[in-house]
Structure formats: C-alpha cells, structure tokens
Amino acid sequence: MASKYTNGELVSNLDDKYGVGGGVEDVYGEDSATEDQLVTPWTVSVASGYTLLRDPHFNKGLAFSEKERDAHYLRGLLPPAVSTQGLQEKKIMHNLRQYDVPLHKYVALMDLQERNERLFYKLLIDNVEELLPLVYTPVVGEACQKYGSIYRRPQGLFISLKEKGKILEVLKNWPEKSIQVIVVTDGERILGLGDLGCQGMGIPVGKLSLYTALGGVRPSACLPITIDVGTNNEKLLNDEFYIGLKQKRATGQEYAELLHEFMCAVKQNYGEKILIQFEDFANHNAFELLAKYRNTHLVFNDDIQGTASVVLAGLIAALKLVGGTLADHTFLFLGAGEAGTGIAELIALEISKKTNDPVEETRKKIWLVDSKGLVVSSRKESLQHFKQPWAHEHEPVKELLNAIKAIKPTVLIGTSGVGKTFTKDVVEAMASFTEKPLILALSNPTSQSECTAEEAYTWSQGRAIFASGSPFEPVKYNGKIFMPGQANNAYIFPGFGLGLIMSGTIRVHDDMLLAASEALAAQVTEENYKNGLIYPPFTNIRKISAHIAAKVAAKSYELGLASRLPRPKDLVKFAESCMYSPAYRNYL
Numbered sequence: 001m002a003s004k005y006t007n008g009e010l011v012s013n014l015d016d017k018y019g020v021g022g023g024v025e026d027v028y029g030e031d032s033a034t035e036d037q038l039v040t041p042w043t044v045s046v047a048s049g050y051t052l053l054r055d056p057h058f059n060k061g062l063a064f065s066e067k068e069r070d071a072h073y074l075r076g077l078l079p080p081a082v083s084t085q086g087l088q089e090k091k092i093m094h095n096l097r098q099y100d101v102p103l104h105k106y107v108a109l110m111d112l113q114e115r116n117e118r119l120f121y122k123l124l125i126d127n128v129e130e131l132l133p134l135v136y137t138p139v140v141g142e143a144c145q146k147y148g149s150i151y152r153r154p155q156g157l158f159i160s161l162k163e164k165g166k167i168l169e170v171l172k173n174w175p176e177k178s179i180q181v182i183v184v185t186d187g188e189r190i191l192g193l194g195d196l197g198c199q200g201m202g203i204p205v206g207k208l209s210l211y212t213a214l215g216g217v218r219p220s221a222c223l224p225i226t227i228d229v230g231t232n233n234e235k236l237l238n239d240e241f242y243i244g245l246k247q248k249r250a251t252g253q254e255y256a257e258l259l260h261e262f263m264c265a266v267k268q269n270y271g272e273k274i275l276i277q278f279e280d281f282a283n284h285n286a287f288e289l290l291a292k293y294r295n296t297h298l299v300f301n302d303d304i305q306g307t308a309s310v311v312l313a314g315l316i317a318a319l320k321l322v323g324g325t326l327a328d329h330t331f332l333f334l335g336a337g338e339a340g341t342g343i344a345e346l347i348a349l350e351i352s353k354k355t356n357d358p359v360e361e362t363r364k365k366i367w368l369v370d371s372k373g374l375v376v377s378s379r380k381e382s383l384q385h386f387k388q389p390w391a392h393e394h395e396p397v398k399e400l401l402n403a404i405k406a407i408k409p410t411v412l413i414g415t416s417g418v419g420k421t422f423t424k425d426v427v428e429a430m431a432s433f434t435e436k437p438l439i440l441a442l443s444n445p446t447s448q449s450e451c452t453a454e455e456a457y458t459w460s461q462g463r464a465i466f467a468s469g470s471p472f473e474p475v476k477y478n479g480k481i482f483m484p485g486q487a488n489n490a491y492i493f494p495g496f497g498l499g500l501i502m503s504g505t506i507r508v509h510d511d512m513l514l515a516a517s518e519a520l521a522a523q524v525t526e527e528n529y530k531n532g533l534i535y536p537p538f539t540n541i542r543k544i545s546a547h548i549a550a551k552v553a554a555k556s557y558e559l560g561l562a563s564r565l566p567r568p569k570d571l572v573k574f575a576e577s578c579m580y581s582p583a584y585r586n587y588l
C-alpha cells in the first residue's frame with residue numbers, strides 16, 4: 001500500500017484535454033478517450049498484491065502480465081498461466097451456459113461484477129442479447145423476489161428511515177465521489193411484482209449496469225440507491241431473513257420529508273448536474289415526485305417518461321409497416337398508471353406537434369382501461385389526477401373486450417402489470433377490424449406479460465405486429481418465422497442519460513423524449529422491417545445509444561439547457577468518445 005491518492009490535477013487535465021464525461025473526473029481512466037495511456041491502478045491508495053486482486057475496478061485475474069505480476073507484488077498469488085481477456089470471456093460464457101437455472105446465472109454474473117468489473121462489462125457488451133434477460137427483466141425480477149436469500153455482499157446504498165437527518169453523511173460513505181447518475185427506488189412497484197420493499201435493490205443495480213453496458217456511462221459514476229420506508233408486503237414482514245425495515249410503509253409527511261432530505265442531499269453532495277432516475281415507485285408517489293422535482297433537479301422517471309419514449313419510437317417505426325400517420329390510429333391501453341398515462345401523453349404530444357392540433361384534441365384518439373373499466377367522463381370525480389385528461393365522453397364499459405368492440409382501436413397496449421389479460425377473444429377482436437393490429441404487451445416480467453408472442457401471432461393468424469416488455473423467442477407459425485421485438489425502456493434510458501450527462505444538461509424537457517424516440521425509430525433498418533420488427537436488435541445498442549444521446553444533447557443545446565460549452569460539433573462522435581470501454585488497461 002502506498003501514498004494517498006492525490007493526482008486529481010493530472011486527471012482533470014486529461015478530462016479537459018479529451019473533453020469527456022460531462023466534466024467529471026475520469027478517475028479510473030474508464031473512458032475510451034484515455035485508452036492509449038498507461039494508468040496506475042490507484043484506489044484511495046495504490047493497490048498492489050493481494051489488495052489489487054480483490055479490487056473489482058482493477059482486478060484482471062489471470063490476465064495480469066508477467067511484468068505486471070512483478071511490478072505489483074502478484075508473484076505467487078496467481079497460478080502461472082497468463083490469460084487474455086478474450087479467453088477469460090470465453091471461459092465464463094462457457095461456465096454460465098452450464099447452469100440450467102437462470103437465477104444461478106444471475107448470481108454468477110453478480111459475483112463476477114464484484115470480482116472483476118471490466119470482465120463483467122466486456123461479457124455484457126459482447127453478449128448483450130444473451131445476458132440482458134439475466135441482469136435485467138425477467139430474471140432480475142426473480143432475483144428481487146429472492147434477494148434476501150441470494151444476498152451476499154451489499155450492492156448500492158441503502159437509505160432507510162433510520163438515516164433520517166443523516167442522509168448527507170450516508171452519501172459520503174459511498175466510496176466513489178464522481179457520481180453522474182443515480183437510479184433510486186423505494187421498492188413499492190417492482191416490475192409487475194408489487195411491493196418488494198428493500199429487495200427492490202436489484203432493479204437500480206440492474207438498470208445501472210445497463211447505463212454502463214448499453215450507454216457507456218462509467219461504472220464508477222453510477223450509484224444505485226434503495227430508499228427503505230418499510231413495506232406493506234406481509235410475506236416479507238413475516239420473513240425472518242428479510243433484509244429491510246420490518247414495518248409498514250411510511251406515508252404522507254414522513255415519506256415526503258425523507259424523500260426531500262434525500263433530494264437535497266444528493267444535489268448538495270454531487271451538484272446541479274447529477275442525474276436522478278426514479279424507478280419503480282408506486283404511482284401515488286411517482287407522479288408527485290416527478291412534478292415536485294422536475295424544475296429544481298435533473299430528474300427523469302423511467303417508468304413514465306422512458307417507457308413513453310420507447311413506445312413512441314416503436315409506433316413511429318410501425319407506421320412503415322401499417323401505413324398512415326399516428327393521427328390516423330386509435331389507441332387503447334389496458335392499465336392507466338405510470339406507463340399507460342405516460343405513453344398516452346407522449347403520443348398525444350407527438351400528434352399535436354405534427355398536426356398543430358391542441359393536445360386536448362389529440363388526446364381524444366387515446367383511451368385507457370383501468371381495474372374498474374374504461375376511463376370515462378362519468379368517473380371523473382373519483383379518478384386520480386393523472387387519469388383525468390383521459391376521461392372522454394362515453395358510456396361506462398367494464399370489460400376490456402367490450403371496450404375494444406366499442407372503441408375499435410388499431411393499437412392495443414398492455415400496461416396493467418397483470419398477465420394473460422390479452423385473451424384469445426381480445427386478440428381476435430383486434431384482428432377482426434384491423435389488417436395489422438399493433439399489440440404491445442409491456443408488463444414485466446414474463447409472468448405478467450399480457451400475452452405471449454406465440455399467442456399474439458397465432459390468434460391474429462400471423463397478422464399482429466407484436467412487441468413485449470420482456471423478451472420472447474421467435475415464433476414459427478404457418479411455416480413462417482415471426483420475430484417479436486422488445487418494447488422496453490432499456491432502449492432509451494442509457495442513451496438518454498448519456499446525452500444529458502455529456503452535454504451537462506440541467507433539466508429534462510419533454511422535447512428531449514420526443515428526440516430520443518425519433519432517434520431510436522431511425523435506427524430500425526429495412527432488414528428489421530422485413531422481419532416485422534419495430535425495434536432494432538440490442539446487438540448494436542451502443543451505436544443506437546450514441547445516436548439517441550446525440551439527439552437528446554442536440555435538443556438540450558437548442559433549448560439552452562446544456563451547460564457544456566462550446567457544443568461539440570459532431571455529437572454522435574462525441575458520445576462515442578465518452579463511452580466507457582471495458583478493455584483491460586496496462587498497469588505499469
């Protein structure tokens with residue numbers, strides 16, 4: 001162990017020179033712009049020997065070269081073979097494929113992340129289609145449900161009611177100082193699995209691993225946080241292994257005060273440009289938090305805004321397959337919560353921008369069904385505020401099927417969190433008056449999907465254009481292969497966040513969401529369309545994220561919300577240059 005880390009000046013110079021990372025120090029040399037330079041594997045102190053092998057930021061396992069083994073006191077601590085990162089990747093992928101149980105693969109991946117961060121991200125970037133369902137939906141859902149029993153080492157920061165009055169101190173306990181993005185949950189609506197309390201931590205951890213793998217934001221700049229105000233999940237409250245506060249959820253003023261302290265502490269500790277992504281809060285808090293902090297903080301609600309942007313992108317792309325404009329379509333949602341009303345509002349906004357009709361008018365093409373039936377004007381008094389703009393004139397309708405028959409939508413979107421609700425009758429009804437019905441079963445994880453890909457294609461006799469929140473395998477129907485797309489906010493938030501960070505944006509504006517949708521839709525190729533896809537495959541996601549980031553940043557500069565000046569000329573290239581590379585560095 002050697003002297004304390006004091007070369008901030010050197011790193012700042014590098015940062016200025018390369019202009020990367022939204023102005024925050026690239027402490028570990030994680031941006032690809034610093035790739036050609038040798039780095040010293042310093043943590044708070046210079047790590048060497050045994051400590052170096054146990055530091056996930058710097059550990060390379062058998063890939064330490066002979067020279068590095070001599071220079072960093074590693075002789076004897078490793079077996080003699082020297083491996084490459086490529087060979088290590090091959091071995092781990094081989095090992096992962098031996099597991100039959102997806103949750104075991106998840107645990108193995110989390111272990112790797114804690115042991116050798118660069119190898120973890122190399123794996124995730126190179127094998128994104130195969131590994132995304134593990135670190136993300138659906139398997140992350142099961143991991144959250146069983147978090148108490150698979151929990152080994154803590155990941156992220158836990159802020160509970162016990163920390164009230166001390167949140168700033170708690171933030172200072174986190175070892176990294178140059179944080180650029182926080183994903184925070186209070187665990188009350190984890191995917192479509194309900195209240196999982198403190199066990200929701202799997203979600204911010206998973207989302208942030210995608211910020212790095214898909215969007216190129218450095219791992220050291222990402223901070224997962226779970227706010228624990230209790231849980232109303234009786235099973236967890238009675239579970240002796242539950243890791244969270246064993247009390248009913250705090251609500252009202254007590255909840256608001258804790259959240260307010262958190263929001264203030266984050267800004268005080270990390271500054272104006274820290275991006276806070278709200279994730280999987282229940283809707284009775286989510287809309288309020290967004291409204292309260294959107295003018296004072298750089299906040300983004302992934303479930304309301306990210307989902308809206310990804311679905312709008314799919315709809316814009318789908319127009320190539322079904323023809324017409326968005327204004328020619330009629331939309332029906334099952335589920336009128338965060339995702340449903342968030343998507344509905346962005347569609348209405350996009351149509352309004354394209355047609356110059358007021359949003360109050362364009363909303364009339366969009367209908368929502370909640371647990372009590374069609375959202376209509378006679379229910380207005382009793383509706384939550386976020387449903388009220390959708391309470392159109394219509395007689396009450398209780399069942400989805402009857403609503404479909406009455407409204408005759410061309411697009412059906414599931415955002416209820418309840419599985420198997422798009423029944424055979426529902427899909428057949430959609431297909432009875434539309435040549436190519438667009439059916440999006442967005443609820444996660446797979447168990448909550450409104451229908452499967454196979455059901456959508458079979459029941460519509462191969463005419464549906466289908467995408468789902470969690471992935472489905474291609475389907476063979478009548479001798480033809482149908483490729484379902486994945487309509488998931490994972491397409492948007494990594495590139496969106498990168499765009500905000502790299503331009504030093506201080507507030508999120510709805511026009512940035514529209515820009516992200518258009519950027520994503522533009523990435524769908526003729527080849528994808530031929531396969532019936534309305535989203536590009538995840539294989540090229542880093543390129544896609546760079547394009548989304550560029551469009552979001554461009555919009556931010558246009559709106560005067562970007563603080564990184566002068567504006568880089570080529571924003572796509574700039575986004576690419578900001579991206580974290582997981583390739584091993586030389587430590588000499």
Ligand SMILES: NC(=O)C1=CN([C@@H]2O[C@H](COP(=O)(O)OP(=O)(O)OC[C@H]3O[C@@H](n4cnc5c(N)ncnc54)[C@H](OP(=O)(O)O)[C@@H]3O)[C@@H](O)[C@H]2O)C=CC1
Nearest residue numbers: 191192335336337338339370371416417443444469488489
């Ligand atoms: N694919 C993606 O990228 C995303 C997917 N999602 C998924 O969407 C789902 C919903 O999330 P979110 O909008 O945040 O949840 P909310 O709790 O905010 O909304 C759920 C809505 O569904 C309604 N609902 C519940 N049960 C039924 C039912 N049986 N019939 C009709 N409506 C019902 C609720 O009705 P009421 O208001 O009457 O209670 C409510 O309006 C989750 O599964 C989530 O995983 C979310 C974000 C992104």
Ligand SMILES: CC(=O)C(=O)O
Nearest residue numbers: 191280303444488489
């Ligand atoms: C994808 C996502 O954010 C959700 O299901 O909540």
Ligand SMILES: [Mg+2]
Nearest residue numbers: 279280302303
């Ligand atoms: Mg979510």
